[in-house]
Amino acid sequence: MKSDRTDSLIVKYLNHSINNNELDELISWLEQPGNRDVFKEYAKINYSIDYKLSTYNTEEVKNILLDKIQKDKRKSKIKRVFRFTKYAAILVLAVGAIFIFQNEKSTPIISIPTENDQSITLELENGQSVILKEEATRDIVSDRGKVIGKQNKQGMQYEDTELSELVYNTLKVPYGKKFQVTLSDGTKVFLNAGSSLKFPVKFIPGSDRTVFLSGEAFFKVTKSQDPLIVNAENIDVKVLGTQFNVSAYPEDQSMRTVLVEGSVQLRGNISDDSTPILLQPEHEAIWDKVEKRMLVSKADISTTMAWMNGQLIFREVAFKDIIKKLERSYDYTILNQNQNLNDEIFTATFNVDIENIEQVMTYISKNTPYNYTISKDRIITIN
Secondary structure: OHHHHHHHHHHHHHHHOOHHHHHHHHHHOOOOHHHHHHHHHHHHHOOOOOOOOOOHHHHHHHHHHHHHHHOOOOOOOOHHHHHHHHHHHHHHHHHHHHHHHHOOOOOOOOOOOOOOOOOOOOEOOOOEEEOOOOOOEEEEEEOOEEEEEEEEEEEEOOOOOOOOOOOOEEEEOOOOOOOOOOOOOOOOOEEOOOOOEEEEOOOOOOOOEEEEEEEEEEEOOOOOOEEEEEEOEEEEEOOOOOEEEEEEEEOOEEEEEEEEEOOEEHHHHHHHOOOOOOEOOOOOEEOOOOEEEEEEEEOOOHHHHHHHHEEEEEEEEHHHHHHHHHHHHHOEEEEEEOOHHOOOOOEEEEEEEOOOOOHHHHHHHHOOOOOEEEEOOOEEEEE
């Protein structure tokens, strides 16, 4: 019979967050008659095994399992080997069943990121990261085994859980991708390529709703008596209910906040007396990180919001500023060895979803001729 405690142990195992004591408890449960079949069915319904297993092999599964569960370094080597061997022997058949199910269905939806992995990842409160496959539909599970939200392909939505303290998750979107998250209060956040957002699993009523942004995001904020504060580059963008775009990439010289509707207040390293700046609709605030000054002007909403529709719009923009946006959108590294090209001004519109990077580079070269090469490791060199 499967209890709530057993549910939690299975989820932790499948989510790669189980500790050694919990592992022993799960093994004891699996040794009881009929429980292996229960485990298999639960895994089939809710999860898939690691995407690294492109072909099923008993010894390979054993090796991967042994590698994954080596957590407690204080135990003696002999005791660890015994524990791991016991674990692999009991679970290897169950893993095989999950693998077969995986191949019958679709690409697996959970795995541990590897170094240089260019996947969308969600970092849980314990620092563990899991990969979010863009085509997947799945539960979002905390490291405590609780369902806190749902993923539906290129977006996920957090539920209003019973948490009474702030617990943070961090969503990281690499170059070449975009993703959407709906926070527990209903606020929608659309993240652009090369961005990350740290946010509470649940906001605490009566307190500011604070999130931390690196990169670019568009916010549709649910109205509440508790202000939403977006912290980016030591600037706080404070709102109650509105729609706005923040671009705060660490490598950029400036941070831009564009207000679509409603009102926002900016506070931080803006002036000596930290006087807040109130932004009006269809205006933008540009914070120069080098000069330490803020400029407020009329905004070009269509150009600012083009990225959400898969477009890059450049209107009289220097090539050196175009490069970084191309790198983010297409996930390529661009090395410009033609220094005369840096200050050339371009006006163009590209559709990232339709036009590949080679088409873009060829189009730009028609106006200002240059040669370029594209390597297999996604590096473009301009001569």
